[in-house]
Amino acid sequence: MEQQYDVGRGGTPAIARPRITEVEQHGIDTIPAHHRHSRPLDLFRIQFGGANTFATVILGTFPILLGLSLWEALAATLLGVVVGALFLMPMGLFGPLTGTNNAVSSGAHFGVRGRIVGSFLSLLTALAFYSISVWVSGDAVVGALVRLTGIEDSDLLRGIVYAVLGAIVIVVVIYGYAFMLLVNKIVVFGNTILIALGAVAYSGQVDLGYDPGPDAYALGSFWPTFVLSALIVMGNPISFGAFLGDWSRYIPAETSPKRLLGATFSAQLMTLVPFSFGVITATLVSGEADYIVALINASPAWYAALLIVVAFLGGLSTGITSLYGTGLDFSSVFPRLSRVQASLSIGALAFVFILVGRLAFDLIASVNAFIGAIVICTTPWMVIMTIGYVVRRGHYRELDLQVFNQGRTGGAYWFASGVNWRGMAAWIPAAVLGLLFANYPPLIQGPFRNVAGGVDLSLLVAIGVAAVAYLVLIKVFPEPRYVFGPDGPRGVPASDSPMPEVVDDHGASAHRQRHRAPAVGE
Template sequence: MSIPLDESPIARPRATEVEQHGIDTIPAEHRHSTPFDLFRIQFGGANTFATVILGTFPILLGLSLWQALAATVVGVLVGSLFLMPMGLFGPLTGTNNAVSSGAHFGVRGRVVGSFLSLLTAIAFYSISVWVSGDAVVGALIRLFGISDSDVLRGVVYAVLGALVIIVVVYGYVFMLLVNKVVVVGNTVMILLGVLAYSGKIDLSYNPGPDAYALGSFWPTFVLSALIVMGNPISFGAFLGDWTRYIPERTKPSSLMLATLAAQAATLVPFFFGVITATLVAGEADYIVALINASPLWYAVLLIGVAFLGGLSTGITSLYGTGLDFSSVFPRFSRVQASLFIGAFAFLFILVGRLAFDLIDSVNAFIGAIVICTTPWMVIMTLGYFVRRGHYSAADLQVFNLGLRGGPYWFDNGVNWRGMAAWIPAAIAGLLFANYPPLIEGPFRNAAGGVDISLPVAIGLAAVLYLAMLFLAPEPRYVFGPDGPRLVPAREGTPTEVVEDPNASSHRQIIRNRKAEAEAVEELTEGQSHA
């Protein structure tokens, strides 16, 4: 599968330059990325021990090896189909997906996307530091005979978490460099597992029907696929963080192909997790048990896999949330917001790892992400389709600049068509969810124990959103010169863009930040000329 490179002639900044852009519109002269970069950053962010851990769940839930592999393929494929359109917004709007969602939820209502971004970032940042830190600790115990303790784990978590935050502070180009290394390095080290565990793998592994976590095959299979599906879905709120640096002229097919290829490539770490989970089935701590079951030379390599992987997943998760948090709370710059979210997430790691069961926590978080994010993605995709991909980049920034009005102002900054579809869909999904023991909806047994929360959330979001577009047509000016596709529109005039009297301090902060960025850019250009 080849990915068109669409190489841009625009010079890319040095990785050691601190990124100056926040969620403001990226100008054409700074669009230095390609669809191949999108492939690398997605695959690098998922080619990690966090994904390996998700791959162990089908085995932990009682499936046989081949059933687990099938559930994994289904989860990755279905999740990828929902994810693929989410890379289309960044090149058109020049900003992240949360801000882009203002076209369908309103420039204030887009905080829904910000919330989902925050939830996903905390979950996957925590998972990456947890599992990577545990792998490093397990290797240290195996190699040097160090005694395990909460203090040791806390120190390792802190080192990994701090390194993630450092990379995030530098920004997109540094993050892209790290993921380039991870794509190659971790893939090679994971594939070497074939040699390390040769002769130990039992292709006929099957614990039998009594092992099914939910009592029978189909409920357990569906739950396993949904947990796996959480990995591609988790990128939904973040693709715009990276595609905003891709030129607007880039073909949509190239962007979607890059996403599909990246998610298909994640089957490498997923399958590693599935297969190795059969080697240590029944052990309380998968990571430590796997390291103890590994040849010494491979136990050393697993430290590298864990370290690079934790760094990669952590930065791809935390970077976007820092961007978005700084726009919702303008007193925070991108760097300050990243530091704040990183510190909060680290506290969550310590509490979650030491006070709760890791497996249950991961299970519940992934379930909540899938159920809440997928209907939001469905609404965004349908909105893109009926709008024919037409967006006004400048008008999406109204709220961020302390202004009000414009075509996406709708009802005081909220488009209730999107909100009226997402809120009931997310609630209904949670009511049908079955992610024991932390999320067990009252209707979880409506289909004989099979988790139908996702079909319910997706179907309800699609039906309600389309119904709203027909019952309360959007104004014609949001559809662009070619008009709407398949839905009606009403006549209207967009609200004039004016300064928001309640956001004077907001605007002053924006002006100061812009002046600082321009000064840094002038200094950088002067140094390069010198």
């Protein structure tokens, strides 16, 4: 199918805009300039659309479930969103500069083979948020159907709804970026309006003075419970860290960094809409075992019907944004798989995880543990990437980032057999020590969780270790001058050494050639 080409003002080059019914051809290869058809506004839409869902609403209920008052819960939510957004903002800068996703871009700081760390974080996040989105959206649809039609709830019914929702997500992911952008454009407006109608549906029921008292604090006292609540909320913006490059790679390289930073920060602030909905409605059904079923039963019939739409659109949006990037990235980690095949494989794995996790394990405990692992492991990775961006002055070599994906060796980011041990030596201890200090009961409880009276120090430890270790390592063991570009490094020394020549790894290259996806026009 032919692409649409738009010529810019003043005779600027034509931009190819794919049709939404056209299967995306690009994988993690560098996006050519004439295919960069997105804007910072699109980055805003995808982030907000991907978070304006029942999955985010569920995260918003946690501060209340953990025993905070309404106003304490809202304060913890605001803190978690703002702090998470500040760490996330720089992660939208890499895609326009490198033309690829953040996992591949991280090869500049972890090595073209060491970037597997980013791929692992992408997989962890995709499994968690794809599963959460299908779980909670499917449960909301089932609950509303039971309320409105009288159909009997059952594991079979839930499994069917999960399968339908999960299959639609995979179909959209296969079509790719343009279709995903359309879905998120709809969700930005549609779900915002539908959630706002909740103010009408629950008017007169909300108790602004809701406070279960100090005996309700899940961790025994205020500050440990407040910090844990903020960290759980923070997991939502942090979860986008591995994925922002999936979407920003379609934005022109000359786009102002301020506009990219602003798009991310404002999108995350807008997630306070679904978060606040979760906080406030959780007070209405406090003490109930199943938040979704209890909320639907407490809703007027007209709003219970609307919740089906909210849940369905939200499940699509969150599932798509989570699964798309992982399928994209793993098509390069496993060269036998095309982007479409990788998406199908990861989607199938995630669906098995959904069924086992939902039917055999405690949903709240599972979500709590996954969010904790994502925050602790991803934040130090983002810190290292951000420091690297600053000291490199935003200079990246697009072609050299792709050598491993193309079955070659060498280039600016080859370092030691494809691994930059400076980045790895900073990230590994940061993530490990963070987990040792973590307190995400009952599944993640590190041995040092009580050193501050029960206050969770895992994030501070992970961030501090990553930042200090990486800065010390790149000062004591300077990186090669050729990775910094013509203006040289900012604030750190550089070493003088020849750049490894890019050569074919004949075995890997032939393997990739046999199993690569067809190029456009083939």
